[in-house]
Amino acid sequence: MQEQSLFHKIKGQSRALKILLQAIENEHIAHAYLFHGIEGVGKFTTALYFGMALNCLANKEFRPCGVCSSCHKFLHFEHPDLIYLFPTPNLQLTPDGEIKNDEYRKEYEGYLRNKIETPWEDYRFSSNIMIRKESISWLIKRLNITSYEARYRICIIEDADLMNVETANAFLKTLEEPPESTVIILTTNNPSQLLPTIVSRCQPIHFQPVDPNVIAQILIDDFSTSPRTARIVSQIADGSVKYAIHLVQGESSKLRERAFEIMQMALEGNDLAYYRSLQANLQKYNAENLIEIIRYICMFVGDLDLIESATEQVVNIDKKDFLIEARAKIPIQDSAELTDKVLDFVLLMQDYIRKIRGNVNLQLIQQNLYFQLNKLFRL
């Protein structure tokens, strides 16, 4: 048996955890909870651990232990009394909750595997996703079967806001009066998208954005991120652990490629090419895209600070040649001075991100962004 409850793994959510631990301690469990807060702050993991704790076979102070047979089944989504719904394409579920089509089953299992192995990554289904009426019907049917083995039956409905009105209405009665010893946990990044009738039937628990220092520590401890990169990433991740991990994993994406293109044009001082590309991409990037591009640029700029002194810690190692060339162009020799410059740049970009959220003209931001990069290369 391990020495600590798994709740210790959830960082930066002491307020939410306190409420839940108290509920467990007093054996005063609500029949429905609504875990809300921005994406990537631990809502789902906490929901799973809470369900595990209620059924864990270890001594009270170690719950959830993560290793007893009950916890083990929860962690692999194999517990018969865990019902886990998430938004899916139409999987043509049978009334018994089976997926007959092989392709659909593969996607469904792919989602679960991703959730277990790399939960910070988004799993992309092949078509539009929502919490479907068939899934809710199946959930209701399962809850009405009275025999079960666990102390509590746990239903987790992830991204519950992705439920249309008809489905939500079909779910209301169950949510209000679930069968005995059943705990329903809804999670959402967008509580305002939920029907008020759903919200009012749940005990809301808010998950706050995670403190940048906590995020930095997670990156250093669990993802071997260099302290310098961790500091940059934690500043631009908006309190989302998931997003921060996303960034240090340097996942290739179209937006990252666009960020790289901008870096190249700025390094070459190719103003004309940049303004042409702005014109050509006028409608292509919305505010959220632009924020992501800026974050990737921050990661590239952060790497400029590492490429000479700590190459093994560079995030965008696939762009090593470019980084070496770019670093050579920056007329700063002193590495502490460069670190300061990089942080100044990141703070400025943080301000740009705020401005984008405040509906500033995106063209203007993109011009200033290029100007600032240019300045960095030609101090």
Ligand SMILES: [Zn+2]
């Ligand atoms: Zn356990």
